[in-house]
Amino acid sequence: MKAESNKIVSVIVVTCGKADFLKDCLDSLKAQTFSGLQLIVIDNSTDVEFTKSIRSSYPFVQIHSNPKNLFYCQALNQGINASSAGFLLCLNDDVVLDKDYIREAIKGFEHDPKVGLVSGKIMRSDKKTIDSTGLSLSLYRTAKERGYGAKDSSQFQKEEYIFGVNGAVAFYRRQMLEDIKQGDEYFDTRLRIFYEDLDIAWRGQRAGWRGFYTPRAVAFHIRGGTVRSEGGINKAYARRFLSDDLNLLLIINRYAVMRKNESLIDFLVHLPFIALFELFSWSYILFTRPKLIKKILENQIVLKNK
Incomplete structure (x- = not known):
């Protein structure tokens, strides 16, 4: 990680013990051109040997190992409470970041002090298919992934405001999370997993915050790698x-x-x-x-x- 900026970002990765995914994710964080990162892993695997291997291979990572699977929302709250930065990047372990992702994505917050969420261009692992360029709120009130499943033909090359960000690669301003906090929770733990990204975006919008998309920050997501059966990875429906x-x-x-x-x-x-x-x-x-x-x-x- 090269010295470039005094801005600090806390990166929170939640894992359930898929070692190959986590290795690729952490290696991509280690290679970031943005300096001053605080790296936090919330380990929901309950596998002692898995935790030991992370500590051995990545001694610069702050690891919190849970005795049971706390699911995504509670694990993220745990990571946020352990973090110290003004910006928080929450990642699934099946995500790999381009080396310039954080350096480019954090610029999105500079467009407007009310930007509380930022998304880059999230691609599938084939590097040809779009996974998400941010969330919109559909007419039937679900999270609609912009560009989901489309071939990338530079149709999302314009920076613009968006409703929200995909939970697999979610970049937040801490001030927004504090503003929309529910009691002592940032993420609603009753949800456990799914729709937590839409909930955060919707709460943020109601409180006057905005989402922002920048195509210059690129990430790669193995869609479904964390929760689906092996046959469903990177598949639709x-x-x-x-x-x-x-x-x-x-x-x-x-x-x-x-x-x-x-x-x-x-x-x-x-x-x-x-x-x-x-x-x-x-x-x-x-x-x-x-x-x-x-x-x-x-x-x-x-x-x-x-």
Whole structure:
């Protein structure tokens, strides 16, 4: 890591023990041209030998090893509480950054003091397919990945304001996270995993913060590498490759985030689109994952508590 700036960034990587992914991720952080990085790994693997290997190979990394899997939101809160910088880059372990990613991405915060979230161009591991250029809020109130699955033909080469950032490579201004904090939590731990990126973006927008996209910062994401079965890595239609328990979270978290953040007026305006999405979504579940319906009904208490 070369000396270049006195700005400090805390990088928080959450891992569940996929050694090859984590090695590539940490190697890309070690190669960053932006200096003064605080590197934090939150280890949810519960594997003592895995933790030892990280400490041995990357002695410059601050490691927090958990006795059980705390899931993504609680692990990120743990990392943020252990961090000291004014900017926080939250990463999945299946992400590799271009050597200039942080140096270029942090410039996005300089465009406006109310920029609280920054995304670069996130590519798939084939380096040809776009994974995300930031989030927009769809008419049916889900997170829509800009450019998702499209071949990169320089169609996203303009810097611009966006609604939010993909949770796999999420760059935040600490001031924004403090501003939208819920009690002692930055990320809502009730969500555990999925839709936490939309929740943060939506809460930020409601509080007057903005997202920003810069194509000069490039990262590579093995889509689904952290949570999907091996056959589903880098494939579309994520639900096909998730366990029933993770599919359950994907469904109930959308409702929870919408209920937390949507105003009644906006909900009524978008109700026709939401209803259409519900029709297709529940039809898909009925014919492909009928057991999920029983699980969802059994978990109504979860929805009520959110």
